[in-house]
Amino acid sequence: xxxxxxxxxxxxxxxxxxxxxxxxxxxxxxxxxxxxxxxxxxxxxxxxxxxxxxxxxxxxxxxxxxxxxxxxxxxxxxxxxxxxxxxxxxxxxxxxxxxxxxxxxxxxxxxxxxxxxxxxxxxxxxxxxxxxxxxxxxxxxxxxxxxxxxxxxxxxxxxxxxxxxxxxxxxxxxxxxx
DNA sequence: ATTGGGATCGTCT
DNA sequence: GACGATCCCAATA
Numbered sequence: 001x002x003x004x005x006x007x008x009x010x011x012x013x014x015x016x017x018x019x020x021x022x023x024x025x026x027x028x029x030x031x032x033x034x035x036x037x038x039x040x041x042x043x044x045x046x047x048x049x050x051x052x053x054x055x056x057x058x059x060x061x062x063x064x065x066x067x068x069x070x071x072x073x074x075x076x077x078x079x080x081x082x083x084x085x086x087x088x089x090x091x092x093x094x095x096x097x098x099x100x101x102x103x104x105x106x107x108x109x110x111x112x113x114x115x116x117x118x119x120x121x122x123x124x125x126x127x128x129x130x131x132x133x134x135x136x137x138x139x140x141x142x143x144x145x146x147x148x149x150x151x152x153x154x155x156x157x158x159x160x161x162x163x164x165x166x167x168x169x170x171x172x173x174x175x176x177x178x
Numbered sequence: 179a180t181t182g183g184g185a186t187c188g189t190c191t
Numbered sequence: 192g193a194c195g196a197t198c199c200c201a202a203t204a
Contacts, residue, residue, distance in 0.1 A: 073197050074185070075198080160195085
Protein backbone atom coordinates (compact mmCIF):
# COMPACT_ATOMS: atom_id res chain seq x y z
CA UNK A 1 0.00 0.00 0.00
CA UNK A 2 2.81 2.42 -0.69
CA UNK A 3 2.18 5.50 -2.71
CA UNK A 4 4.29 5.70 -5.84
CA UNK A 5 6.79 8.58 -5.57
CA UNK A 6 7.60 10.91 -8.48
CA UNK A 7 10.77 8.89 -9.09
CA UNK A 8 8.61 5.98 -10.16
CA UNK A 9 7.42 8.08 -13.08
CA UNK A 10 10.86 9.53 -13.86
CA UNK A 11 11.57 6.78 -16.38
CA UNK A 12 10.68 6.31 -20.02
CA UNK A 13 6.95 6.06 -20.67
CA UNK A 14 7.39 2.71 -22.40
CA UNK A 15 8.85 1.33 -19.17
CA UNK A 16 6.47 3.05 -16.76
CA UNK A 17 3.33 2.00 -18.65
CA UNK A 18 3.54 -1.80 -18.18
CA UNK A 19 4.77 -1.24 -14.63
CA UNK A 20 1.57 0.66 -13.81
CA UNK A 21 -0.67 -2.28 -14.63
CA UNK A 22 -2.46 -3.56 -11.50
CA UNK A 23 -1.59 -0.39 -9.59
CA UNK A 24 -4.35 1.51 -7.78
CA UNK A 25 -5.47 4.87 -9.12
CA UNK A 26 -7.13 7.21 -6.62
CA UNK A 27 -8.93 10.45 -7.53
CA UNK A 28 -12.24 12.17 -7.04
CA UNK A 29 -13.11 10.04 -4.01
CA UNK A 30 -13.01 6.76 -5.94
CA UNK A 31 -10.39 4.12 -6.73
CA UNK A 32 -9.70 1.58 -9.43
CA UNK A 33 -7.08 -0.87 -10.63
CA UNK A 34 -5.30 0.11 -13.82
CA UNK A 35 -5.83 -2.61 -16.43
CA UNK A 36 -5.01 -0.78 -19.65
CA UNK A 37 -2.50 1.97 -20.38
CA UNK A 38 -0.67 3.48 -23.34
CA UNK A 39 2.74 5.14 -23.61
CA UNK A 40 3.30 8.35 -25.57
CA UNK A 41 6.82 9.58 -26.23
CA UNK A 42 7.89 12.72 -28.07
CA UNK A 43 9.18 10.76 -31.07
CA UNK A 44 5.69 9.31 -31.54
CA UNK A 45 3.82 11.02 -34.42
CA UNK A 46 0.57 10.30 -32.58
CA UNK A 47 1.66 12.14 -29.43
CA UNK A 48 0.50 15.62 -28.51
CA UNK A 49 4.18 16.34 -27.83
CA UNK A 50 5.40 15.37 -31.29
CA UNK A 51 5.46 18.96 -32.52
CA UNK A 52 6.94 20.43 -29.40
CA UNK A 53 5.68 22.21 -26.34
CA UNK A 54 2.43 24.15 -26.41
CA UNK A 55 0.16 25.61 -23.75
CA UNK A 56 -1.95 22.45 -23.77
CA UNK A 57 0.78 19.83 -23.45
CA UNK A 58 3.00 21.80 -21.03
CA UNK A 59 2.39 19.33 -18.19
CA UNK A 60 3.89 16.49 -20.22
CA UNK A 61 7.11 18.50 -20.47
CA UNK A 62 7.06 19.25 -16.75
CA UNK A 63 8.13 17.09 -13.79
CA UNK A 64 7.04 13.42 -13.70
CA UNK A 65 4.03 12.12 -11.82
CA UNK A 66 1.56 14.88 -12.71
CA UNK A 67 -1.85 14.55 -14.29
CA UNK A 68 -1.99 15.72 -17.91
CA UNK A 69 -5.65 16.05 -18.78
CA UNK A 70 -7.00 17.19 -22.12
CA UNK A 71 -10.42 17.69 -23.65
CA UNK A 72 -11.31 16.14 -26.99
CA UNK A 73 -14.17 15.48 -29.40
CA UNK A 74 -15.95 18.39 -27.79
CA UNK A 75 -17.12 16.17 -24.93
CA UNK A 76 -14.50 13.87 -23.48
CA UNK A 77 -11.61 14.29 -21.10
CA UNK A 78 -8.61 11.94 -21.15
CA UNK A 79 -6.17 11.42 -18.29
CA UNK A 80 -2.43 10.94 -18.57
CA UNK A 81 0.43 10.92 -16.09
CA UNK A 82 3.64 12.72 -17.06
CA UNK A 83 6.75 10.54 -17.18
CA UNK A 84 10.45 10.99 -17.82
CA UNK A 85 12.63 13.81 -16.58
CA UNK A 86 11.48 17.40 -16.59
CA UNK A 87 11.80 18.71 -20.11
CA UNK A 88 11.04 15.32 -21.74
CA UNK A 89 7.60 15.57 -23.36
CA UNK A 90 6.15 12.21 -22.53
CA UNK A 91 3.52 10.43 -20.51
CA UNK A 92 1.14 7.51 -20.21
CA UNK A 93 -2.56 7.58 -21.13
CA UNK A 94 -4.79 5.80 -18.61
CA UNK A 95 -7.14 3.80 -20.82
CA UNK A 96 -9.09 1.50 -18.54
CA UNK A 97 -9.60 0.77 -14.88
CA UNK A 98 -11.41 -1.90 -12.88
CA UNK A 99 -13.53 -0.15 -10.22
CA UNK A 100 -12.45 -0.93 -6.65
CA UNK A 101 -14.01 1.71 -4.41
CA UNK A 102 -16.70 4.35 -4.75
CA UNK A 103 -18.72 2.48 -7.35
CA UNK A 104 -21.90 4.30 -6.40
CA UNK A 105 -20.12 7.57 -6.88
CA UNK A 106 -18.90 6.47 -10.28
CA UNK A 107 -22.44 5.53 -11.22
CA UNK A 108 -23.65 8.93 -10.07
CA UNK A 109 -21.24 10.46 -12.58
CA UNK A 110 -21.60 7.89 -15.36
CA UNK A 111 -25.16 6.75 -14.99
CA UNK A 112 -26.37 3.39 -13.64
CA UNK A 113 -24.01 1.16 -15.60
CA UNK A 114 -22.55 -2.24 -14.83
CA UNK A 115 -19.23 -2.11 -12.96
CA UNK A 116 -17.45 -3.58 -15.91
CA UNK A 117 -18.20 -0.67 -18.23
CA UNK A 118 -17.92 2.17 -15.74
CA UNK A 119 -14.33 3.05 -16.62
CA UNK A 120 -13.29 0.77 -19.48
CA UNK A 121 -12.21 3.57 -21.82
CA UNK A 122 -10.22 6.79 -21.61
CA UNK A 123 -13.23 9.12 -21.66
CA UNK A 124 -15.28 6.90 -19.36
CA UNK A 125 -12.41 6.69 -16.90
CA UNK A 126 -12.06 10.48 -16.71
CA UNK A 127 -15.79 10.85 -16.16
CA UNK A 128 -15.99 8.10 -13.53
CA UNK A 129 -13.16 9.72 -11.55
CA UNK A 130 -14.57 13.21 -11.99
CA UNK A 131 -11.36 14.43 -13.62
CA UNK A 132 -11.50 17.52 -15.82
CA UNK A 133 -9.19 20.28 -17.04
CA UNK A 134 -9.53 21.77 -13.56
CA UNK A 135 -7.25 18.95 -12.33
CA UNK A 136 -4.59 19.37 -15.01
CA UNK A 137 -1.11 19.46 -13.47
CA UNK A 138 -2.07 17.95 -10.11
CA UNK A 139 0.06 15.25 -8.53
CA UNK A 140 -1.12 11.79 -9.54
CA UNK A 141 -2.20 9.52 -6.67
CA UNK A 142 -1.24 5.94 -7.46
CA UNK A 143 -0.57 3.10 -5.03
CA UNK A 144 1.14 -0.25 -5.09
CA UNK A 145 -1.29 -2.68 -3.48
CA UNK A 146 1.19 -5.51 -3.57
CA UNK A 147 -0.32 -6.88 -6.77
CA UNK A 148 2.52 -7.42 -9.22
CA UNK A 149 2.20 -6.26 -12.82
CA UNK A 150 1.51 -9.11 -15.26
CA UNK A 151 4.68 -10.86 -16.40
CA UNK A 152 3.42 -10.89 -19.96
CA UNK A 153 0.99 -8.01 -20.57
CA UNK A 154 -1.09 -8.06 -23.71
CA UNK A 155 0.32 -5.51 -26.17
CA UNK A 156 -1.39 -3.31 -28.82
CA UNK A 157 -2.90 -2.51 -31.30
CA UNK A 158 -3.54 1.16 -30.67
CA UNK A 159 -6.86 2.75 -31.49
CA UNK A 160 -8.29 6.21 -32.03
CA UNK A 161 -5.20 7.46 -33.82
CA UNK A 162 -4.05 7.44 -37.43
CA UNK A 163 -0.27 7.47 -37.04
CA UNK A 164 2.10 4.89 -35.57
CA UNK A 165 -0.87 2.59 -35.04
CA UNK A 166 1.29 -0.52 -34.97
CA UNK A 167 3.76 0.69 -32.35
CA UNK A 168 3.78 -1.62 -29.29
CA UNK A 169 2.69 1.04 -26.82
CA UNK A 170 -0.67 -0.15 -25.55
CA UNK A 171 -0.51 -2.53 -22.59
CA UNK A 172 -3.30 -4.48 -20.96
CA UNK A 173 -3.71 -6.96 -18.13
CA UNK A 174 -4.42 -10.39 -19.69
CA UNK A 175 -7.83 -11.96 -19.11
CA UNK A 176 -6.32 -14.88 -17.21
CA UNK A 177 -4.49 -13.38 -14.28
CA UNK A 178 -1.56 -15.28 -12.81
C1' DA B 179 -22.25 -9.51 -32.71
C1' DT B 180 -20.78 -5.82 -35.54
C1' DT B 181 -21.01 -1.55 -37.81
C1' DG B 182 -21.73 3.39 -38.63
C1' DG B 183 -22.85 8.01 -37.65
C1' DG B 184 -23.54 12.01 -34.75
C1' DA B 185 -22.46 14.92 -30.94
C1' DT B 186 -19.52 19.20 -29.97
C1' DC B 187 -15.51 22.57 -28.95
C1' DG B 188 -10.59 23.46 -27.72
C1' DT B 189 -6.38 23.53 -29.96
C1' DC B 190 -3.31 24.16 -33.55
C1' DT B 191 -2.50 25.17 -38.76
C1' DG C 192 -11.15 26.28 -40.56
C1' DA C 193 -10.24 21.38 -39.74
C1' DC C 194 -9.95 17.70 -36.86
C1' DG C 195 -9.35 14.84 -33.04
C1' DA C 196 -5.15 9.68 -27.91
C1' DT C 197 -13.97 8.91 -27.76
C1' DC C 198 -18.54 7.25 -26.52
C1' DC C 199 -23.15 5.80 -27.18
C1' DC C 200 -27.09 4.43 -29.52
C1' DA C 201 -29.51 2.70 -33.44
C1' DA C 202 -29.61 -0.21 -37.25
C1' DT C 203 -28.28 -4.34 -39.51
C1' DA C 204 -27.14 -9.67 -39.75
